[in-house]
Amino acid sequence: MKWNEQDIENYVGAKEYIDTIILPLLPFQLSQDANTKKDAFASEVLTIFSNEIEKELTGRILLTPSYYYLKSADKEQEVKRLNAWVEDMKKQPFKHIFYVSFDSSWKKNEKDLNGNLLWLPGIQSGDVHSEEMQKLIRQQVQQIVELIRSYW
Template identity: 35%
Template sequence: MKWKVKDIDQYLRAKEYVDTAIVPLVPLSFDSDLKQLASKGEFILTLANEMERQLKGRILLLPPYTYLKNHEGDSDKVLKKWKDTIKMHFKHVIFLTTDEKWRGNGDEGWIWVPPVPLEHMDQDLKRKIVQDQLEQILNILLQSWNNS
């Protein structure tokens, strides 16, 4: 389910079955890495949308948390507060990111995926790459779900 009125209505009717919230993390900068960050954001949002499509009824895809790359210290505090707040309503909270800053976080609920620039790929190759990444993420999610 997505953060849309129609899906939220569905979530409210079946929220006892929806135990996982997914929050895509999207860094923003207007420096020389603008295009690279846009590509990373596009990839993580594509991946998150495909997760929602395949796991509809089990997860709620929340709006992306977009932060200024140059002010990351502020993001740490905000994301901890977000996680604490979301945890009151969901058993599992997953932050999905391509940002290397979060790669070694080690905290449960953070999934880093290597970014793949999708802009020059044909649709079949995009689907294959997203599906390959999604399979790895699903393994992590299944372990988390089974351990709780």
């Protein structure tokens, strides 16, 4: 289920079955022209990726709005903010929280997160609509779906 009116209405009626959150972590920084295009591409791919996980596991997970942060931000502060988000989410019957990110810098703070970090090697460039890219995303989605199921 996604963060939209129809899916949230369905969630409220079936929340006892939906015990897992997927929370995409997306860096944003317009001040660094050299990386802006690459970051925008990564954001687009992670959004597609997260939506595909949601499709694969519909009925068991809720895909939350993405968490945006400045790449230059203090990760310890961001961990505190994320954990506050999660504390609010855990007022519902969620047992599993998965953060999804291409940003390897989260690995340093993974132990402090209230949930599991699913770090994926970033895809640097390409055409997100190409058959090759769709196949690559599909393969990664299948692997992550199996990993998530292992936590259940």
